[in-house]
Amino acid sequence: MxxxxxxxxxxxxxxxxxxxxxxxxxxxxxxxxxxxxxxxxxxxxxxxxxxxxxxxxxxxxxxxxxxxxxxxxxxxxxxxxxxxxxxxxxxxxxxxxxxxxLSVSFGIYRYYGAPATQPALVSDHTGDIPPGGNRATLTLSDGRTIVLDGARGEIVIGNEVTYTDGSRVISNPSLSLQLTTPKGGTYQVTLPDSSKVWLNASSTLTYPNNFNGHERTVYLEGEAYFAVRGLTSSVGPHKELHKVPFKVVSKGHSVEVKGTEFNVSAYADEAAVMTTLVEGQVSVLADGSTTTLTAGQQSVSTGGTMHVHAVNPVLFTAWKDGMFIFEDETLENIMQRVARWYDVEIEYQGVNKEELYTGSFSRYENVSGVLNNLAFAGDLTYTIKERRIIISKAD
Incomplete structure (x- = not known):
C-alpha cells in the first residue's frame, strides 16, 4: 500500500x-x-x-x-x-x-473567459425534471408492441425473448424485431450471436430474432454502443456465426466488423453520422467510399463526404456508463444531448449557442443540477416551464 x-x-x-x-x-x-x-x-x-x-x-x-x-x-x-x-x-x-x-472545479467551464462569481438564479422554476432511465418498447413485425420492464433493463434475443434473469418476454418472436427507446430512455439487448448493444435515448434498433449464418445485419436510427462477438470469442453454439461479418446500417452508412467495440451516432435530426472505434478494427462504407478505422479513431460522414480523425473515445461513449463528458463542445450540442435524455425542449434567448464548454456531469441527476453547472460557468440563467427549458443571459 x-x-x-x-x-x-x-x-x-x-x-x-x-x-x-x-x-x-x-x-x-x-x-x-x-x-x-x-x-x-x-x-x-x-x-x-x-x-x-x-x-x-x-x-x-x-x-x-x-x-x-x-x-x-x-x-x-x-x-x-x-x-x-x-x-x-x-x-x-x-x-x-x-x-x-478534476480540472473543472465547478463541473463545467467555458472555453474562454472567467466563470461567473456566483451561480445564476433560476428566474422561473415550476418543477424539476428527473433523469431518463431504462425505458423501451419492443415492436414485432405484425405490429404488436411490448412495453419492456424498466427495472430489468436488458433483454436477450433468440428463439424466445427473455430478460437476463430468464423470465419470458415473448415466445416465438417474429422474424424481425424493433427495439425503440423514447426521449429519456435507454436499454440494453443481447443479440442472437451474443453481441451486446446499448441503445441511447430516442433511438431504434431493428434486427432479426436469429441470424441466418450468411449475414449479421442490424439497422440503427439514433445512437448505440456495440460490443460485437467475433473470431476471438467463437465458442459455444454460435461458433460458426462469429465468422460472419457484422454490419450496422444507418442513413446510407454501413459499418462492417468481425469483433470489436464501437459507437455509432446516426440521429435523424443530425446531419453527420459518427462512428467511434474503441477497440479492434472496422470498415466504414459511406458516401461512395470505404475507410478502415483503428482504435481511437472516428469517422464523420456528412454532406457526401467522409473524414477520419483521432479522438478520445471516452467523450463519445461515456453515456453508456452514466456520464456526460465533453471537451470544447458548443452549448447547443450539449443541450441537444440534455434534451434527448431529459425529454425536454430547449429555447435560447440572447445566448451565444456556439460558446464552447468543457466538463462533465452524471446522467442520474435532475436536470436542475446540469443547468446550475452551465449557468455558473457561462453566466447564464434558465427557466423551467413544464418540459421546456429557456436559457438566457444572466443580468
Whole structure:
C-alpha cells in the first residue's frame, strides 16, 4: 500500500498530466481500494485549496468535485472490468476522462473567459425534471408492441425473448424485431450471436430474432454502443456465426466488423453520422467510399463526404456508463444531448449557442443540477416551464 507522501505526490503528478502508464494504473488501483473512505475527498480538497485558479472554495464546491471525480473513476473502473482483453493503449483515454473532471472545479467551464462569481438564479422554476432511465418498447413485425420492464433493463434475443434473469418476454418472436427507446430512455439487448448493444435515448434498433449464418445485419436510427462477438470469442453454439461479418446500417452508412467495440451516432435530426472505434478494427462504407478505422479513431460522414480523425473515445461513449463528458463542445450540442435524455425542449434567448464548454456531469441527476453547472460557468440563467427549458443571459 502506498504511504501518505507517495499517493499525494502521485496524485499531484496525475493532476498535472505528468505520469507514466504504470503510475496511472497504480493511482487508479489505489482509488479502487480507497474510494469508500475519505482519502479521495481529502486529496481533492487539498487540490482545490492550493489551486491558484480557485481563490475561494466552499463546502458545496468540494462536495461537487468529489462527487464528479468519484463518478469518473467509477465509470473508468467499470469499463476496465468489462474488458476481457484490456490493453495499455486504453489508459490514456481513461486518464483523459478523469482529468477533464478534476480540472473543472465547478463541473463545467467555458472555453474562454472567467466563470461567473456566483451561480445564476433560476428566474422561473415550476418543477424539476428527473433523469431518463431504462425505458423501451419492443415492436414485432405484425405490429404488436411490448412495453419492456424498466427495472430489468436488458433483454436477450433468440428463439424466445427473455430478460437476463430468464423470465419470458415473448415466445416465438417474429422474424424481425424493433427495439425503440423514447426521449429519456435507454436499454440494453443481447443479440442472437451474443453481441451486446446499448441503445441511447430516442433511438431504434431493428434486427432479426436469429441470424441466418450468411449475414449479421442490424439497422440503427439514433445512437448505440456495440460490443460485437467475433473470431476471438467463437465458442459455444454460435461458433460458426462469429465468422460472419457484422454490419450496422444507418442513413446510407454501413459499418462492417468481425469483433470489436464501437459507437455509432446516426440521429435523424443530425446531419453527420459518427462512428467511434474503441477497440479492434472496422470498415466504414459511406458516401461512395470505404475507410478502415483503428482504435481511437472516428469517422464523420456528412454532406457526401467522409473524414477520419483521432479522438478520445471516452467523450463519445461515456453515456453508456452514466456520464456526460465533453471537451470544447458548443452549448447547443450539449443541450441537444440534455434534451434527448431529459425529454425536454430547449429555447435560447440572447445566448451565444456556439460558446464552447468543457466538463462533465452524471446522467442520474435532475436536470436542475446540469443547468446550475452551465449557468455558473457561462453566466447564464434558465427557466423551467413544464418540459421546456429557456436559457438566457444572466443580468
Amino acid at each position: 502506498m504511504g501518505e507522501k507517495d499517493y499525494r505526490k502521485l496524485f499531484e503528478k496525475y493532476l498535472n498530466g505528468d505520469y507514466t502508464a504504470e503510475e496511472l494504473k497504480e493511482i487508479l488501483a489505489f482509488f479502487q481500494v480507497e474510494r469508500s473512505g475519505n482519502t479521495l475527498e481529502q486529496l481533492v480538497e487539498d487540490y482545490l485549496a492550493n489551486d491558484a485558479v480557485v481563490s475561494q472554495t466552499d463546502e458545496d464546491s468540494v462536495r461537487r468535485v468529489v462527487h464528479q471525480t468519484d463518478q469518473a473513476i467509477h465509470a473508468a473502473l467499470q469499463a476496465r472490468r468489462q474488458r476481457r482483453r484490456f490493453q495499455l493503449s486504453y489508459w490514456p483515454y481513461v486518464a483523459a476522462s478523469i482529468l477533464i473532471v
